[in-house]
Amino acid sequence: MNNKVTSDKSSATWVGIDWGTTNIRAYLLDASARILDKHTLARHIKDCNDDGWTTVYQTLIEGWNVTDETPVIICGMAGSKFGWVEAPYASCPAGVSDLVAKAVHPDDIENIMILPGLCCKDDRGNHDVIRGEETQLLGLFEQSSLITRLICAPGTHTKWISADNYTVRNFHTTMTGELFGLLTEHSILAQSIAKSSSSAVGAKFEDGVRMAAEGGGLLADIFKVRANSLFNELNPEDAGDFLSGILVGTDVFQEVSSLDHGLVSVPLIGPKPLSERYARALSHFGIEGIVLDAEELTIAGLASVARQMGIVETSHVA
């Protein structure tokens, strides 16, 4: 539990909670969506089921004057199938009003609402899902200075989102981050890659991106990590960076090569070190990656919902 009082808590009017798979962040907010206080809790959603969701929730809001009338808006895994209560996905295209309309109340607690994730279907009838990022997208929509044609949310499962006019049109998921983990931990490549805690991007990352950009294909490119290591032309310290470059580069190449021309920049919403890797890969294709603060966007997204519900004052932007 990490308590940091940033302001006078007496002006609090609502609570926003970002309930992730392993971490929960609760914000005490005022009518202008200013953060008055923040509580964070490391708790896996599996443990929430064991401990009881209400108990965990009470821990989160401890010391705050939250009554049965205080609006509490929750996004993320609390609404998943294995969460507090399932909030079935809202279908794309969707904006803030669609998310509000599909929100659910856990245990019939009227003042607590859990936002749904989003689902969509591609031309071939294949599904895709998002949960958590949809709220960050609402936050992004508040920033009118950004043209939101294509957005990227890098992560274990990277999301590529098409959006316009405050609306998520479509998206798809790539398993880039998870694949990096699988290959470095469990594959034959593991013996070529040093276990390093550094997140700094080395020169070999660029080599990986360059290889990916030539379009030889991921299935072939990744084996070069092993073969080049066998010939001592790739040392274990660089091998992880090279693989990361291949994966992120393939992800970006696949995305931008199917785009019509004219894309100038892509907002990036995700862990900063990974977003920076995506920005470097994007720059290889002449596109600027704009690294954004994911937490800030989540709060802006929760505020967008609160505004829609009349809890927060109308901004000049939206």
Add this chain to the structure above:
Amino acid sequence: MNNKVTSDKSSATWVGIDWGTTNIRAYLLDASARILDKHTLARHIKDCNDDGWTTVYQTLIEGWNVTDETPVIICGMAGSKFGWVEAPYASCPAGVSDLVAKAVHPDDIENIMILPGLCCKDDRGNHDVIRGEETQLLGLFEQSSLITRLICAPGTHTKWISADNYTVRNFHTTMTGELFGLLTEHSILAQSIAKSSSSAVGAKFEDGVRMAAEGGGLLADIFKVRANSLFNELNPEDAGDFLSGILVGTDVFQEVSSLDHGLVSVPLIGPKPLSERYARALSHFGIEGIVLDAEELTIAGLASVARQMGIVETSHVA
């Protein structure tokens, strides 16, 4: 140990051994490269190091009249870095004489030769390696009826080989099989895929190939296994087949889309069920996959080496 006498062993003149990572197959052969007897042994190369290679070798040839003069030709992992003795890779382009020239003798035993693998470099300076398949390729070269422009050896690490005029020109490795294993065992997709022992190819395999053929990219396609499962449009029994279709389809698509036109058929050398999947994926692109017997080709390849050394009579073909 599996002993099956197929003929009179007294006409034996040499021994061929396919020494794989987990399985060893030894053949007693005559001057026409006919198999007189076969011994197989399930022994990991790690265990060979513990037990002693000479001991394992003695077990393999037990009951055969093998003297210090009997030529013994070994291919495969016995020549790897962690094998009996390292046989450094021969560089492409390479044919049978190059393999013979780079063969090594373990423990200075003159009558035993271990064949090297092959290495090559692509235009960008990236390395690749083969060990074991090079002998099957020599075997394939004996079959003059096959045009050997592009050859595929499906497996944990699939090899795509360019060859002509009895010579391996170039090749590259794709991690298709290993990736299938990683994703079905360790990834988020695992919970969507039933553990099935059936190797029969279902309809969903074709769906996966079709998706891959549209070129949306592997990183995105594989997540559809999960998302379609979430919406009950893919059941656990079919999900593995769908994933297999995506992976094999991507591998084949990546290969044939970069080819100049006119490729009619591709010889396939590998485990039969997997080769059949590659054949189905190839047929989707209008190319005939010719499923070959990998063991037969290995023996033909060992015989090709034996012929080069004057141990086996010259055939009409080579």
